[in-house]
Structure formats: structure tokens, C-alpha cells
Amino acid sequence: MKAVCWYGAHDVRVESVREPKLMNRQDAVVKVTLTAICGSDLHLYDGYIPNMHKGDILGHEFMGEIVEVGREVNNLKAGDRVVVPFTICCGRCWFCQKGMWALCDNSNPNAAMCEKLYGASGAGLFGYSHIYGGFAGGQAQYARVPFADVGPLKIPEGVSDEQALFLSDIFPTGYMAAENCGIQPGDVVAVWGCGPVGQFAIRSAYMLGAERVIALDRFPARLEMARRGKAETLDYEDAYVIEKLLEMTGGRGPDACIDAVGMEAHGKALDEIYDRARQAVRLDTDRPHALRQAIQACRKGGTVSVPGAYGGVVDKFPIGAAFAKGLTLRMGQTHVPRYSKTLLERIVAGQIDPSFVITHRMGIDDAAEGYRSFRWQPEECIKVVLNPS
Amino acid sequence: MQIIMHRKHAVNLTRAERIASAIGGGILMTAGLGRRSRAGIAMALIGGDLLRRGITGHSYAYEAMGIRTAPLGQGAETTAVPYELGIRVDKAITIGRPRAEVYRFWRSLDNMPRFMRNLESVREMGGDRSHWAVRAPGGGTVEWDAVIHNEIENELIAWRSLPGADVANAGSVWFRDAPGGRGTEVRIELQYDPPAGALGAIVASLRGKEPGQQIQEDLHRLKALIEAGEVLRVEGQPAGAAQRRESEGRLVQEASEESFPASDAPAYNPTAL
Numbered sequence: 099m100k101a102v103c104w105y106g107a108h109d110v111r112v113e114s115v116r117e118p119k120l121m122n123r124q125d126a127v128v129k130v131t132l133t134a135i136c137g138s139d140l141h142l143y144d145g146y147i148p149n150m151h152k153g154d155i156l157g158h159e160f161m162g163e164i165v166e167v168g169r170e171v172n173n174l175k176a177g178d179r180v181v182v183p184f185t186i187c188c189g190r191c192w193f194c195q196k197g198m199w200a201l202c203d204n205s206n207p208n209a210a211m212c213e214k215l216y217g218a219s220g221a222g223l224f225g226y227s228h229i230y231g232g233f234a235g236g237q238a239q240y241a242r243v244p245f246a247d248v249g250p251l252k253i254p255e256g257v258s259d260e261q262a263l264f265l266s267d268i269f270p271t272g273y274m275a276a277e278n279c280g281i282q283p284g285d286v287v288a289v290w291g292c293g294p295v296g297q298f299a300i301r302s303a304y305m306l307g308a309e310r311v312i313a314l315d316r317f318p319a320r321l322e323m324a325r326r327g328k329a330e331t332l333d334y335e336d337a338y339v340i341e342k343l344l345e346m347t348g349g350r351g352p353d354a355c356i357d358a359v360g361m362e363a364h365g366k367a368l369d370e371i372y373d374r375a376r377q378a379v380r381l382d383t384d385r386p387h388a389l390r391q392a393i394q395a396c397r398k399g400g401t402v403s404v405p406g407a408y409g410g411v412v413d414k415f416p417i418g419a420a421f422a423k424g425l426t427l428r429m430g431q432t433h434v435p436r437y438s439k440t441l442l443e444r445i446v447a448g449q450i451d452p453s454f455v456i457t458h459r460m461g462i463d464d465a466a467e468g469y470r471s472f473r474w475q476p477e478e479c480i481k482v483v484l485n486p487s
Numbered sequence: 488m489q490i491i492m493h494r495k496h497a498v499n500l501t502r503a504e505r506i507a508s509a510i511g512g513g514i515l516m517t518a519g520l521g522r523r524s525r526a527g528i529a530m531a532l533i534g535g536d537l538l539r540r541g542i543t544g545h546s547y548a549y550e551a552m553g554i555r556t557a558p559l560g561q562g563a564e565t566t567a568v569p570y571e572l573g574i575r576v577d578k579a580i581t582i583g584r585p586r587a588e589v590y591r592f593w594r595s596l597d598n599m600p601r602f603m604r605n606l607e608s609v610r611e612m613g614g615d616r617s618h619w620a621v622r623a624p625g626g627g628t629v630e631w632d633a634v635i636h637n638e639i640e641n642e643l644i645a646w647r648s649l650p651g652a653d654v655a656n657a658g659s660v661w662f663r664d665a666p667g668g669r670g671t672e673v674r675i676e677l678q679y680d681p682p683a684g685a686l687g688a689i690v691a692s693l694r695g696k697e698p699g700q701q702i703q704e705d706l707h708r709l710k711a712l713i714e715a716g717e718v719l720r721v722e723g724q725p726a727g728a729a730q731r732r733e734s735e736g737r738l739v740q741e742a743s744e745e746s747f748p749a750s751d752a753p754a755y756n757p758t759a760l
Contacts (some may be wrong), residue, residue, distance in 0.1 A: 099725070101725065101727070103726070103727030104727075104730075105729065111727065112613075113727045113728055115725040115726060115727060115728075115731075116725045117725065118724060118725050121719075121720040121721075121723065121724070122718075122719055123716075123717055124715075124716065124717060132734075150731065151726075151729075151730060152727065152729035153726040153727030153728060153729035153730035153731070154726060154727070155724075155725065155726060155727070155728075170716070170717075170745055172705055186719075188711070188714065188717075190583070190714050190715050190716075191583060191710075191714050192581075192583050192670070193671060193716065195583075202655035202705075203710065203714070203718075204710065204711040204714055204715040205715075205719060207707075207718065207719050207720070207721050208721075209704075209707050210703050210704045210707065213703070222719065231719070231721060232721050233721060233724070234725055234726065238725075242724065244642075244719050245715070245719075262719070439517040459701050
């Protein structure tokens with residue numbers, strides 16, 4: 099089969115590889131019908147995530163048709179059409195039982211590696227380094243899915259692949275980011291980063307009752323898409339971002355701030371140049387420019403919600419501002435199964451069509467071009483989906 | 488992994504070695520001090536250290552290499568790892584199942600190779616005795632006989648290796664209710680005397696075979712087996728050309744649905760216990 103393989107920074111190749119097999123009794127094999135490149139795949143593409151091996155198959159946003167199930171899979175059968183969450187969940191550990199699916203105790207066979215880095219391990223992830231289990235990803239024609247009874251969500255007829263695909267990650271991720279804000283009537287929510295997750299965060303914030311959403315980015319096309327989601331927009335490279343946010347919110351600051359940018363923030367402020375220098379010489383791994391702005395801008399007693407991925411250590415983290423203003427910080431990988439069913443219902447009910455975010459449709463053979471566009475042409479390229487068949 | 492620090496200065500030399508060391512050290516020191524040259528200073532320093540070695544009865548080199556020539560003291564016949572030797576490992580994990588169930592799982596020796604990756608085989612010998620064969624770092628197998636010398640049902644299993652062990656070891660596993668219905672806390676305390684002592688353990692840890700890490704991984708597998716019914720496999724997945732070359736050997740071991748190795752018994756079913 100064809101698969102998108104990682105070969106180093108800015109080097110992905112479509113190769114012909116062996117098809118996956120069932121390896122555990124609770125596995126299923128999925129014939130992938132649609133897959134996408136995620137913003138967090140760009141962290142791999144840029145080489146910022148350690149413990150990738152040459153030849154690893156990428157991809158954690160995928161859906162398809164079940165072709166084979168292990169003998170202990172009861173909820174699925176061949177022919178079922180499913181979306182697969184990017185986190186692998188056992189469904190039976192304390193964390194899964196409490197709805198903290200992304201913190202599953204039993205799905206990362208390399209948990210000890212993750213523990214050395216972070217003190218404890220989260221769930222195993224598809225195509226996202228050996229720290230998270232080294233599972234082959236879904237940017238391929240077939241994928242093996244462990245604990246298949248737990249994660250995969252059956253998609254009813256009438257919902258297209260393009261509408262359903264983003265239930266694998268970015269729609270629930272944007273939604274959880276908004277839910278983490280604890281939105282109250284009248285709240286103003288500011289969203290840094292108008293990539294796919296930011297776009298879903300904007301729409302989710304409105305779904306959850308936000309009065310206004312202010313979206314920040316530097317690319318006009320992304321801001322335009324945010325405006326289509328009824329957000330007011332700001333360029334975060336503006337030297338007076340925080341002052342403008344205060345002006346727009348009657349001097350209070352946004353009640354909640356969402357950092358949908360993560361570890362590779364861009365900006366022209368002094369702190370951003372400083373971060374770039376430190377990251378270049380590997381003093382820090384992450385550039386928290388957006389997070390700093392979010393903390394600085396947030397209203398007293400407000401919430402900063404972080405769906406953007408961070409991987410290591412940062413410098414000049416404004417803990418003083420967070421403390422002085424009594425902020426709540428909420429973050430982490432998305433507990434996809436907690437949200438995917440209700441979000442599917444919203445799609446079925448016609449409340450949202452997640453395919454609005456797609457700007458590029460390609461065959462899997464063009465995956466390398468897809469990564470290049472997503473990485474280097476963020477103006478026109480917001481979301482790439484790959485059709486592997 | 489913890490190299491036992493607070494017991495470092497115990498006597499590990501025989502009486503004869505101590506006397507020889509003290510006398511030789513004393514002569515060397517006196518001679519060195521009389522010379523008043525650089526070589527003399529070196530001689531005096533070496534002599535001084537030999538004198539210390541003789542008086543205290545403790546050799547740092549022996550300690551590092553895991554050698555002990557001093558006679559074993561009281562209780563030696565029931566001791567697997569003399570108290571001043573060895574490496575101690577302490578690990579704990581919480582398993583979301585009732586204590587009796589976790590205890591029974593552990594107590595059944597058949598389950599051991601399912602979660603202890605380096606365990607080749609374990610065999611009951613009767614009378615609380617068992618025979619263990621474990622893959623050693625760098626290839627080869629180490630074996631020993633062990634005896635369970637203390638057992639409290641649903642609470643404690645304690646064992647020690649019997650004389651003649653390739654790697655002398657002793658330890659205990661404690662089972663305790665976790666608070667708030669979180670299941671069972673399993674705590675393992677293990678002391679073992681690695682070949683070539685602490686230096687050997689450091690070398691082993693440099694090669695990624697550090698036992699604390701191994702035991703941690705084993706506990707993760709135990710937990711996954713009991714809670715989720717299986718340990719996820721990742722070796723032998725499809726990958727790009729770069730990995731195919733280096734892992735050709737491993738692919739042979741790759742398990743398809745119908746070819747689980749014999750050591751991987753049918754999925755654990757708690758209701759069947």
C-alpha cells in the first residue's frame with residue numbers, strides 16, 4: 099500500500115509499504131478513505147518532536163471502512179464506516195472511565211519513555227513519535243487501529259467523509275478549547291491562531307454561548323475565514339494587540355483566551371526574536387509568543403485555554419501575570435471520544451459543516467506537496483485532505 | 488535504580504587482607520614521607536589509603552565490583568543478597584482492579600512471562616520453590632531457584648534466591664487498596680547483586696538495560712494486561728523503506744491474529760478466576 103513516511107525535517111516521502119495486520123485481539127484494520135494533515139504534523143515536519151524514526155508512517159486524522167476485526171472486537175464489523183480518534187484509548191483505565199481519554203494509561207507501550215520526559219505518559223497516538231507509542235499513522239491506504247471497540251465512531255449515511263473526518267481531531271480539539279473556557283453569558287473569547295483548530299474554536303465558542311469572539315492571526319485569508327465564522331479579527335503582529343483587545347472589551351480584557359497556535363508561534367515582537375534564537379540553538383524547544391500575549395491580555399480571573407501543542411520547555415513564561423490576575427490555565431490533548439458523538443449529532447442536525455475548513459484536496463501521491471503548501475503557504479493553504487484511494 | 492548509599496562503608500575484606508593492607512600501607516607511607524620527593528608524596532598517599540583500607544576493612548574497588556571477601560555474618564544462610572551489596576529497585580503502580588484479583592494474577596506464575604519481557608521461563612518446583620530463567624543484557628540467560636519465604640494473602644509476596652543463583656536477588660511485592668476506589672497499589676522492592684557489582688549495573692544502564700526501567704515497563708504491561716486485557720504490540724508494523732532494512736529480522740516474529748506465541752495465553756478474563 100502507499101503511505102506517507104517521515105524521513106527528517108522537511109522530508110516526507112510517499113512509499114510503498116506492507117499492509118498492516120491485526121496485531122492484538124482488540125484491533126481493527128481500516129481501509130482509509132480520507133485523511134488530513136494536521137497543524138501538529140507540521141511540528142514533526144519541522145523536526146521539533148523527538149524520537150521519530152526514518153520511515154515512520156505519519157498521520158493521526160483519518161477515517162475509513164473497517165476491513166478486518168480482531169476476535170475480541172464486538173462493536174464493529176467489516177464494512178462499517180468509522181472516524182478514528184487520534185488518541186488510542188483502552189476505555190477501561192481510571193482516566194478513560196473518568197472521560198480523560200487522552201490520558202489513557204494503557205495505550206502507550208513506550209510509556210516509560212514518556213515518563214522520563216514528562217513524569218507520566220498520556221495515551222498512545224497514531225503517527226506521532228515513539229514517545230507516544232510509535233503507532234503507524236493514518237496517512238496511508240490502510241491503518242491498524244488498536245482497542246477498536248473504544249475509539250472509532252460509526253458515521254451514518256448522509257454525512258460525507260469531508261464532513262465527518264475532522265471528528266478525529268481538530269473539531270473536538272477546537273470544541274474542547276472552547277469548553278475549557280467555561281463560557282458564561284456575555285463572555286468575550288479571544289482566539290490566537292486561525293488555523294483549523296482556531297476556526298473550530300471560534301465556532302464552538304459561539305455554540306457554547308459566547309457573546310463575541312475575537313480572532314487573531316497574521317494571514318488575511320485565515321482572518322477572512324474567521325470572519326465568516328462571525329469573529330471580529332485582529333492581526334497579532336500589531337504592536338498594540340493587548341491595548342486593542344482592552345479597547346474592544348471595555349478595558350476588561352477577554353474573559354477567556356485560547357492559544358490555538360502552540361509551540362511554533364510567529365511574531366515580530368522582541369520576545370519572539372529572542373525565542374527564535376533560543377530555539378535555534380536548542381536552549382528551548384517551544385516558542386510561546388501567543389501564549390504570553392494570551393496571558394497578558396486575559397481579564398482578571400479569566401481562563402487561558404491551550405489546545406495548541408507544546409512539547410518541551412519555554413523561557414520567559416509570564417507566571418507573574420497569571421498569578422496576579424488569578425487566571426485559570428487549562429490545556430492538554432483532546433479527549434476526543436468525550437465530544438465526538440455530540441459533535442456528530444450537530445453535524446447530522448446541520449448546525450455545522452466542518453468541511454468549510456478544507457482548502458486543498460489531493461491524492462496521497464501528492465502528500466509531500468501537501469506538507470510543503472501547508473508549511474510554506476499558510477496564506478492560501480489552511481487545511482489539506484488526502485484521498486488515499 | 489538505587490545503589491545503596493547508606494551501607495557503603497561496611498566491611499568487605501577478610502581479616503588477613505585487612506592486616507596485610509594495614510601493614511603494607513604503613514610501611515609505604517613511612518617510606519614515602521621519608522623521601523621528601525614527588526614520588527615520596529605519591530607513595531605516602533597510596534600507603535595512607537591502604538592503611539585506611541586495613542583499619543576500616545572497606546575497599547571501594549571491591550564495593551564497585553560487587554566483591555566481598557569478608558565472611559558472611561549471622562543469618563547468612565537465609566540471606567540472598569548480603570545487606571551491603573547490590574542494587575535496590577523500588578517501583579509502584581496503581582491497577583484499577585480489586586486487590587484479591589491483582590494478587591491472584593501475580594501469584595499465578597504462568598502469568599509472569601506475559602508481562603515480564605525478559606523472563607524466558609518460570610517453573611514451579613513445589614514447596615514454594617520455583618526456577619527462573621531470564622535473558623541477560625547482551626545475550627545469554629541467567630538462572631536461579633527462588634523460594635517464597637513470606638506470604639500474606641492479598642497483601643505480600645516475598646522471595647529470595649537460593650544459593651547457586653547466577654544473580655542473587657531478593658524482594659517483595661506489596662498489595663494495598665488504593666484510596667477512593669482507584670483499585671490496588673502494587674509496590675515492588677527488589678534487591679539484587681548484579682554480575683560485576685555496581686559498575687556492571689552502570690554499564691547495563693548505559694546500554695538501556697537498567698533494571699529499574701525494565702521493572703517499570705513490566706509493571707505497565709501488568710497493568711495493561713489486567714485492566715485492558717492486552718498489551719499493545721507495535722513491533723512489526725508497516726513502515727517506510729528505511730526501517731524495513733534494519734528490522735527484517737524482527738518482522739519474522741511479527742504476530743498475526745492466529746499466531747500468538749505460546750507464552751501469550753488467551754486474554755485474561757477476571758471472571759474466570
